[in-house]
Amino acid sequence: MTPISDVLQPDHVNLALSAKSKAEAVEAVLSKLNGDPRVTNFAQLEEAVKARNAPAISENGWGICLAHGRTDSVTELVMAAGRVTPGFSCRDVRDPVRLVFVAGIPSAFDSEYLRIVGAIARICRDRHQFERLLAAKTPEDFIHLLGAAEVKL
Structure with a gap:
């Protein structure tokens, strides 16, 4: 079982994302994966992510967006x-979408x-967990909070 903290790296987290739409947010978050050595062809990954509707879900007054693409252009699961x-x-x-996650998935x-x-x-x-993610000061804190909460599930 791969923990979130192994998939999501600090340089792939943007805690100050400025986006006014789902498409703009997904594109900005996806761009964090450009140059990752696990991504062999960023253009193909981008095409795979954009080809799917990125679902947004709403809970307790906030929204999150979970975009992904399945492609051979990633050597392992990557996330931003x-x-x-x-x-x-x-x-x-x-509700307003506050968190956006984008993943590249090998078959x-x-x-x-x-x-x-x-x-x-x-x-x-x-x-409580969501508010802690919104208050995280650094990408490392954000990932640590996700990882600690994942262990408790």
Whole structure:
């Protein structure tokens, strides 16, 4: 079982994301994966992510967006995240989207990706955990909070 903290790296976290739409946010977060050695072809990853509708979910007054693409252009599961203050409107949900996660998934990681996304969704449903993620000062703190909450699931 791969922990979130092994998939999400500090240089792939943007805690000051400025985005006014889901498409803009997904593109900005996805760009954090450009140059990652696990991404062999960023253009193909970008195409795979943009080809899918990035679902947004809403819980307890906030929204999160979980975008992904399945492609052979990643050698292992990769992920990036962004925090948007004060959030952006999305027609999929009634609440402002505050957190955006983007993943590149190789074919062999189906169940691992689903497990990690499920963990992120459960963590974000908890108001206390979500508020802690919104208050994280550094990417390392953000990842540590996700990892510590994941262990408790």
